[in-house]
Amino acid sequence: PVWPGATAAGPAVTVLAQPGDNWMLHVAVELCQPGDVLVVACATDNHDGMFGELLATSLKARGVRGLVIDAGCRDVRALQAMGFPVWAKAVCARGTVKATPGSVNVPVVCGGALVEPGDVVVADEDGVVVVPRRHAGAAADASDARLSREAITRQRLAAGELGLDIYGMREKLRAAGLVYVDSAADLH
Known part of the structure; x- marks a missing residue:
């Protein structure tokens, strides 16, 4: 994220642009619908400032x-x-x-991830996740279930229970060769 606290989620409208050329971003604005997230890839590596306040005003x-x-x-x-x-x-x-013309609403690779038009984009301060449209419902259900499990785990950790016990790690650690040493007994 370019600023802290940013979050966004919605279906992708994709752009394949030429490096240093934001013409296709202007074309994409016309095709965007409320709730969309615009995803822009370039035909080759590029760091130019292809997007700023004026395009953001139009997209918003x-x-x-x-x-x-x-x-x-x-x-x-x-x-x-x-x-x-x-x-x-x-x-x-x-x-x-x-x-130079490019393409809008075609499959693109952005940040190393394949993004197809309509895929679900979820982004926050930790980064960006792209969920293929056909898996969006299952991913949302799995996310809800995980959040519920984490809420319970968070309560247990806050109450002082150890992750070693909650996650059943002790036996696996023993099998991996972990040995606890009483360091206080070794001090003279």
Whole structure:
């Protein structure tokens, strides 16, 4: 994330852009619907500031929830002030041109992950996860179940119970050769 506290989730609208050229981002704005997350990949490695406050203003007006870009972005303070979340490879003031067409709503590889139009993007301060659309329901159910289990575990840990016991680690550690040494007995 380019600013702390950013979160976003929604279906992906994808862009394949030429490096240093944000023309296709402008095209994608027209296709975005409320709740979408724009995901931008480049045809080759790029760190240029392909996205900033003006494009964010346009996306926000269309109800887009955030941007993930495998390139640079600029205007970080303004993005944070307007509450528009962005995850970028770099922050770079160098602007871009509008000269070479690319593609919108095609499969792309962004940050090493395959993203297809409509896949679910979930992003927060820890990073970005892409869930294939066909697995979104099962992933949401699994996430809910995990959050419930973690809430119980958190209560147990807060009450002083050890993770060694909660997770049944002691026998596996013994089998792996862990030996406890009474260091106080060794002190003379």
